[in-house]
Every structure is written in structure tokens, then in C-alpha cells.
Amino acid sequence: MTCITKTILLSLVLIPVSLFAQEQTDSAKPKNTEWSYHFQFTGISQSHFKFNAPYSGKNSLGDSAQFNAFSVSSTLFFGRKLWRGAAAYFDPEVSGGVGLGYVLGVAGALNGETYRIGATAPSIFIARAYVQQNIPLSKTDYEDTEDDNNQVAGRTPSNRIVISAGKFAASDFFDNNTYSHDPRTQLFNWSLWANGAWDYPANTRGYTGGVVIELIEKRWGAVRFSSVAEPIVANHPEMEYVFAKAHSETLEIEKKITAGAHPGSIRVLFSHTANRSPSYAAGITALKDGDTTTLNIISGSAEGHTYGGQKTAICLNIEQEITNNLGFFARGGWNDGKYASWAFTEIDRTGNAGLLLKGTSWHRPNDLLCIATVFNGISSGHREFLKEGGYGFIIGDGKLNYGLENITEANYSAQLTKSFWLTFDYQIVRNPAYNKDRGPVNVFGFRGHVEF
Numbered sequence: 001m002t003c004i005t006k007t008i009l010l011s012l013v014l015i016p017v018s019l020f021a022q023e024q025t026d027s028a029k030p031k032n033t034e035w036s037y038h039f040q041f042t043g044i045s046q047s048h049f050k051f052n053a054p055y056s057g058k059n060s061l062g063d064s065a066q067f068n069a070f071s072v073s074s075t076l077f078f079g080r081k082l083w084r085g086a087a088a089y090f091d092p093e094v095s096g097g098v099g100l101g102y103v104l105g106v107a108g109a110l111n112g113e114t115y116r117i118g119a120t121a122p123s124i125f126i127a128r129a130y131v132q133q134n135i136p137l138s139k140t141d142y143e144d145t146e147d148d149n150n151q152v153a154g155r156t157p158s159n160r161i162v163i164s165a166g167k168f169a170a171s172d173f174f175d176n177n178t179y180s181h182d183p184r185t186q187l188f189n190w191s192l193w194a195n196g197a198w199d200y201p202a203n204t205r206g207y208t209g210g211v212v213i214e215l216i217e218k219r220w221g222a223v224r225f226s227s228v229a230e231p232i233v234a235n236h237p238e239m240e241y242v243f244a245k246a247h248s249e250t251l252e253i254e255k256k257i258t259a260g261a262h263p264g265s266i267r268v269l270f271s272h273t274a275n276r277s278p279s280y281a282a283g284i285t286a287l288k289d290g291d292t293t294t295l296n297i298i299s300g301s302a303e304g305h306t307y308g309g310q311k312t313a314i315c316l317n318i319e320q321e322i323t324n325n326l327g328f329f330a331r332g333g334w335n336d337g338k339y340a341s342w343a344f345t346e347i348d349r350t351g352n353a354g355l356l357l358k359g360t361s362w363h364r365p366n367d368l369l370c371i372a373t374v375f376n377g378i379s380s381g382h383r384e385f386l387k388e389g390g391y392g393f394i395i396g397d398g399k400l401n402y403g404l405e406n407i408t409e410a411n412y413s414a415q416l417t418k419s420f421w422l423t424f425d426y427q428i429v430r431n432p433a434y435n436k437d438r439g440p441v442n443v444f445g446f447r448g449h450v451e452f
Contacts, residue, residue, distance in 0.1 A: 004126065009415045018320075019057060023350065024318060033079055033147060033152065033153050033154070034080065034081050034152075035078075035079065035152070036077070036078070036079030036080075036147050036148070036150075036151065036152045036153065036268075037076075037077070037078060038076070038077040038148070038451070038452060039072070039074075039075070039076055039077070039451065039452045040074065040075050040077075040149075040449070040451045040452075041072070041074045041448075041449070041450040041451075042072065042073050042074075042113055042184045042447065042448070042449045042450075043070065043071070043072045043447070043448045043449075044070070044071050044072075044097075044101050044111055044113050044114075044188070044207055044348070044445060044446070044447045045068055045069070045070045045101075045420065045445060045446050045447075046062075046068075046069050046070075046099075046111055046188075046425075046443060046444065046445040047065070047066060047067040047068060047443070047444050047445070048065065048066055048100055048441050048442060048443045048444070049065050049178065049441075050063060050064055050443050051063055051438070051439050051440060051441045051442070052067045052398035052438065052439065053437070053438040053439075054419060054437055054438075055397065055399065055437070056076055056397060056438075057389075057391070057396050057397040057398030057399070058391050058396055058400070059104045059105060059391050059392070059393075059394060059397070059433075060101075060104065060105045060396070060397045060433070060438070060440065061100070061101040061106055061174055061432055061433070061438075062101050062105070066100055066101065066177075067251025068075075069097075069098050069099055069100045069101075069111075070097050070098060071095070071096070071097030071098065071099060071111060071113045071114045071368065072095065072096060072097050072113075072122075073093065073094065073095040073113055073184075074077060074093065074095070075091055075092070075093045075094075076090050076091065076092050076093075076202045077089070077128060077149040077150055078090045078399065079150060079151065079152040080152070081131060081152050081154070082131070083417040084315065085133055085134040085136070085157075085325070085401070086131065086132065086133045086134070087130075087131070087132050087152045088090060088130070088131050089128055089129070089130055089131075089132065089150045090126070090129050091126070091129070092124060092125070092126055092130040092150065093125060093127040093219075093419065094122055094123070095113075095122070095123070095205065095354060096121060096122030096123065096126050096371070097113075098113050098114075099114035100303050100443065103351065103399075103430055104218070104394060105127070105392075105394075105433055106395070106405070106407075106429055106433060107191070107196070107345055107346045107347050107376050107378075107394060107399070107405055107414075107433055107434065108189050108190055108191030108192070108196060108345070108347065108374055108405060108407045108429075108440070109189070109190045109191075109345060109394065110186055110188060110189060110190075110427060110429075110443055110445075111181025111183070111421025111445070112184075112187075112188055112189065112190050112193050113183055113184065113188075117426070123234070125205070125231045126167065126169055126170045127167075127169075127205070127207055127431070128150065128166070128169070128172075128207065129166050129167045130164050130165060130167055130168050130178045131164070131165055131166055132162060132163070132164045133162070133163045133164075134156060134160050134162055135158060135160055135161040135162075135163070135361075136159070136160050136226060137157065137159040137161065137217075138158035138359075139159075140157045140158050140159035140160065141157075141158050141159075142155045142156065142157055142158065143155070143156060143158050143218075144156075144397060150172070150331070156353055157417065158216075158218035158323050159216065159217050159218055160214055160216050161213065161214065161216075161274040162174075162212075162214040162216060163211065163212070163213055163214075163281045164211065164214075165210070165211045165212075166210045167207055167208070167209045168204065168207065168208070168212075168249075168417055169206050169207050169208070170200045170201055170202060170208055170228060170250065170363075171194055171206075172202070173212045173214070173224055173226065174198075174224060174226070174250055174252050174269060174313065175194055175195050175198060175200075175252070175267070175269060175317055175318075175331075175405050176195075176267070176317075176319075176370075177319050177329050177331070177356075178319050178327060178329075179190055179195050179319055179327040179328070179329040179354070179356040179370075180329050180354055180370070180372065181193055181194070181354070183227065184447075184449055185222070185368075185413065185421070185449060186230070186356070187354070187368055187370050187372055187409050187411065187425075188409065188411070188425050188445060188447070189205055189374070189407055189409050189427060190300040190342070190344075190345055191345070191347060191350055191352065191371050191374045191376055191407065192352055192374055192407070192409060194344070195317065195331045195333040195350060196314050196333060196334045196344070196347030196350040196374075197236070197270070197313055197333025197334055197347055197348060197349060197350045197375055198269060198271055198313050198333055198343055199229050199271075199273065199311055199313065199335060199341050199342055199343050199344045200248075200250070200271070200343060200344050201231075201239075201248035201273065201343055202231070202241050202343045203231055203236065203237045203238070203437040204231075204235055204236060204237045205237070208228045208229050208230075208239060208248075208446075209228060209229050209239060210226060210227050210228030210229055211226065211227060212224060212225070212226040212228075213225050213226070216234070220255065220256065221253070221255040221256045221265065222252075222253075222254040222451075223252070223253050224250075224251070224252045225250070225251050225252075225277065225401070226248075226249065226250045226251070226252070227247060227248070227249050228241070228247070228248050229241040229246070229247070229248070230247060230248050230273060230274070230342065230343065231245075231275070231342060231343055232274040232276065232305075233268065233276065234277065234340065234341070234342045234343070234392075234393045234416070235343075236361040236399040237285070237306040238291035240430075242307070243363060244274070245307040245443070246274060246275050246307060247273070247274055248271065248272070248273040248274075248275075248412070249271070249272050249273075250269060250270070250271045251263035251269070251270045251271075252267055252268065252269040252270075253267065253268050255267075256268070257320070258276075258299070259320055259321075259322075260421070262321035262322060262323070262324075263318065263321055264318070264319055264320035264321060265317075265318070265319050266283060266316070266317070266318050267316070267317040267318075268314070268315070268316055268317075269313075269314070269315040269316075269317065269407045270313070270314055270340075271311075271312070271313040271314075271315070271335075272311070272313075273309075273310070273311045273313050273343075274307070274309065274310055275309045276305070276306060276308075276309055277305075277309030277311070277339040277340040277341075277342045278305070278309065278339065278340055279309070279338055279339050279340070279381075279384050280337070280338065280339070280340065280379070280384070280385040280390075281338070281381055283340075283385050283390050284381070284384050284385050284388055285392070287385070287389055287390055288388065296345065309339040309340070310336075310338070310339055311335055311336060311337075311338070311342070312335060312336050313333065313334065313335035313336075313338050313340055314333070314334055314335075315331065315332070315333035315334075315405060316330075316331065316332040316333070317329075317330075317331050318330045318331070324360075325357060325358040325361065325365075326355065326356070326357050327355070327356045327357075328353070328354075328355055329353070329354055329355075329356070329372075330351075330353040330354075331350065331351070331352050331353075332351045332352075333347075333349065333350045333351075333377075334348070334349050335348050335349075335379075336348075336379070337349075337378060337379025337380075337381060337382050338379065340392060341382075341392055341393070341394075345381070345394055346378065346393075346394050346395050347376045347377075347378065348377060348378045348379045348382055349376070349377040349378070349379075350374060350375070350376045350377070351374065352373065352374035352375070353371055353372060353373065354370065354371055354372025354373070355370070355371055355372070355375050356369070356370050357369045357370075364414070364415070367382045367412070367413060367414050368413040368416055369410075369411075369412050369413075370392065370409075370410065370411050370412075370413075371408075372406065372409055372410075372437075373406065373409075374406070374407050374408075374409040375404045375405070375406050376404065376405040376407075376434075377404050377405070377434070378405075378434060383400065383402050383434070384401045386399075386433075386434070387399060387402070389401040395433035395434070396433070397435050397437075400434065400435055401435055401436045401437045402432070402434050402435070402436070403430075403431040403434060403435070403436035404431060405429070405431050405433065405434050406428075406429075406430040406431060407427055407428070407429050408427065408428050409425065409426070409427045410425070410426050411423050411424060411426070411445075411446075411447075412424055413423035413449075415430065419450055419451060419452055420448070420449070420450050421448075421449045421450075422444060422446070422448055422449075423445075423446065423447040423448075424444075424445075425445040425446070425447065425448070426442075426443070426444055426445075427440040427442075427445075428440055428441070428442055428443070428445040429443065
């Protein structure tokens with residue numbers, strides 16, 4: 001039995017539970033409930049044709065054609081009210097599959113569902129387990145909150161402080177964008193649904209642990225702050241939080257805006273991480289001296305990695321509704337790029353922009369047409385390290401003829417039933433892994449998505 005077959009079978013075990021929960025919710029439709037139950041299943045298949053590549057390295061995307069790289073994920077979302085203003089959330093998840101090129105060779109990786117796992121047998125794990133407390137501010141009004149993933153229906157203060165503590169994804173709270181933030185329903189590419197310059201703290205599957213504090217003001221916007229754990233080794237499942245040595249802090253300021261009568265938001269994010277990452281300067285020196293082991297950032301253990309790595313980033317995130325059916329988004333990001341990328345991907349500078357159009361004008365209001373492009377770059381130290389033959393945990397062709405990595409993606413998502421969407425996706429990658437000697441790469445994909 002293949003790992004994909006096992007993953008699908010494990011996911012199907014969860015579906016009856018979710019169907020029962022959905023039936024109960026739909027039949028009663030209460031405004032206030034004690035429980036929240038939701039389910040999602042996503043399968044993505046991708047292929048690329050043969051492309052030009054005069055040389056390849058350890059972390060290169062293979063230049064031969066590859067077909068039917070398939071990934072699946074399945075999640076149950078449980079929520080339970082506790083005391084006044086508090087709820088607990090618990091999300092068991094199953095994932096498995098293979099990404100194109102084992103998720104190597106493109107900094108803006110091609111499938112947001114594979115994360116940094118190139119090939120993995122299916123497994124059940126706890127994606128999220130956290131408690132959340134809402135604290136109303138004085139003289140606030142209240143609004144109805146709909147039942148949703150990790151959100152129990154009820155009456156919520158419009159102006160509030162929210163404290164979340166436990167295990168979660170940092171992207172659950174930060175760098176949100178209505179039009180591009182979920183590879184299960186929107187664009188596939190890592191550097192389009194998230195800000196690639198934010199090396200956001202996460203284990204191999206994308207989760208971390210810690211605390212998030214939010215100040216939310218309905219008319220103005222929000223301020224968010226978190227302190228969470230970092231991977232013990234780059235792209236590693238084990239996390240650590242060591243005072244003054246290994247941790248990550250993120251601050252985001254969100255301001256609501258309007259253009260005419262259409263809502264929008266501007267978010268500015270500041271991030272600082274401390275971890276065991278080595279510097280590119282040390283790696284360059286070692287490589288020039290013939291030592292190819294000093295910057296072994298894909299090591300499977302903490303041995304040989306000392307504390308001292310630092311990374312500071314600033315990111316901009318814009319969304320704006322243009323019409324009731326058309327939305328615009330853009331992101332820009334920069335990090336200092338002195339130390340090795342450690343958690344998300346190997347991008348030090350990024351800029352993207354795109355549009356999302358609902359299918360209302362052709363009488364399919366729940367269909368989505370998305371198109372976007374992104375330009376990614378790296379610091380001078382990072383660039384020199386790759387040129388000397390170094391490798392990160394995602395890219396490294398053995399040498400480098402540097403150019404900005406450009407990825408353009410378009411997809412169409414059609415709602416075929418109440419709970420099932422089918423998506424066709426196309427990406428063209430120019431200068432994969434910042435190398436003008438390789439590519440372009442044409443990537444085609446399909447996505448099936450079920451949610452209740």
C-alpha cells in the first residue's frame with residue numbers, strides 16, 4: 001500500500017465524524033454553541049516538463065520531466081467554549097505525499113501543502129492545541145461571530161484584547177490577507193500566499209508554540225505581538241525556546257482603510273529571531289578553505305550548531321477590495337540575510353502583487369480566478385555562499401549565475417458541489433533558485449478540496 005493510499009484512507013476515517021458534526025450544526029443553526037466542528041481534505045497533483053539546465057547541484061530541481069507529484073492533507077477542527085470569553089481549539093491532522101523535486105530547487109516553492117517535507121509517509125499529528133481568551137475593552141459593543149475553523153459561534157466584543165497560548169501556526173495570526181493566504185483554497189506558491197522574507201518560526205510541518213497577544217479595535221485595526229519557539233535545526237520537527245538564545249518575536253500593526261465604499265487593510269510586520277543558524281560569512285570562508293561541512297544547515301541534530309544566529313525582517317502586506325467581486329493584494333518584504341534561512345524558505349527580499357476575481361459575472365459566484373506574480377531575491381552574503389557551492393535546506397545548484405527569481409501563477413477554482421472545489425493551476429518559474437542558467441520551468445497542477 002503506497003503512502004498516498006494510506007493517507008487517503010486515514011483521512012476518510014475522519015470524514016464520517018465531520019459529516020455528523022456538520023449535520024448537527026446545519027439542522028439547528030444556533031447563534032451560540034458550545035462546540036465547533038469542521039473538516040477539510042485537500043489533494044494536490046503537480047507536474048513539470050523538461051527544462052534547460054546545463055548543470056545541477058545537490059538541491060536543484062530536476063530538469064527532467066516529472067509528473068504526478070501528489071500531496072494530501074486532512075484536518076479536523078475542534079473548538080469548545082470554556083468560561084466567559086474563552087475557548088480551546090484542537091486540530092488533529094493527517095498529511096503525506098511528495099512535492100515536485102522533493103521540494104528542492106525553487107525558493108518560492110511550488111506547493112504550499114507540502115511545506116518543507118519533500119516525501120513523507122502519512123502520519124497523524126496534532127497541528128494545533130491552544131487556548132484563547134477574549135477580554136472586552138471598556139464601552140465596547142458586541143457582534144455575532146460565525147462558526148468557523150478555530151472559531152466558536154457567539155457574541156464577541158468588537159474592541160478587545162485576545163490572548164492565545166499553546167501550539168499553532170504563526171501564520172494563523174500574522175500576515176493575513178483576504179485574497180492570498182491559503183494554499184488549500186487560493187494560490188499554491190509559498191511566496192504568494194505568505195511573505196517569503198518573513199522566515200517565520202515553524203517546525204517542518206509549519207507549526208510552533210508560544211503566546212500571541214492581540215489588541216483589536218473594530219474601526220481602526222489591530223496590533224499583534226507573539227513570542228514563540230524556533231526549530232532546533234533548520235527544517236526540523238523539534239522546536240526549542242531558550243531565553244536570550246532561541247526564540248522568535250513578531251509585531252504586526254494593521255490599519256483598516258477604505259477606497260470609496262470598499263474595505264481594505266495595510267499591515268506592517270516586524271520580526272526578530274534568535275536561533276542556532278550559522279552565518280553566510282562563516283560559510284563562505286569555510287568553503288574557500290575547502291571545508292564543506294561548516295555550514296551543514298540540513299544536519300539532523302543540534303550537534304555542531306551553536307547559538308548566535310540572528311535575523312531581523314520588515315514586511316508590508318496590502319489588501320483592497322476594488323469591486324464587490326474583485327480584490328487586489330500586494331506584499332513586500334526584506335530581511336538582513338546575514339544568517340542562514342532557518343524555518344520557512346530561502347528568500348531575503350520579495351515583492352508580489354495579484355488579483356482575485358469571483359465568478360459572479362458568469363453566474364458562478366463561488367468560483368475564483370486568481371493571478372499573481374512575485375519577484376524574490378537574496379542578500380549579497382547568501383548569494384556569494386551559493387556561488388561558492390554552498391547549500392541551504394531548499395536551494396543550491398553548486399554554482400550560481402544570479403538573477404531575481406520570478407514566479408507567475410494563475411488558477412481557476414470551480415465549486416462543483418456545496419462542499420467540493422476543483423482547481424486548475426499553472427506556474428511559470430524564471431531563474432529558479434536565483435539561477436539565470438536554469439529554466440524557465442512550466443508547472444501544471446490540479447487541486448481537489450473538500451470542506452464542511
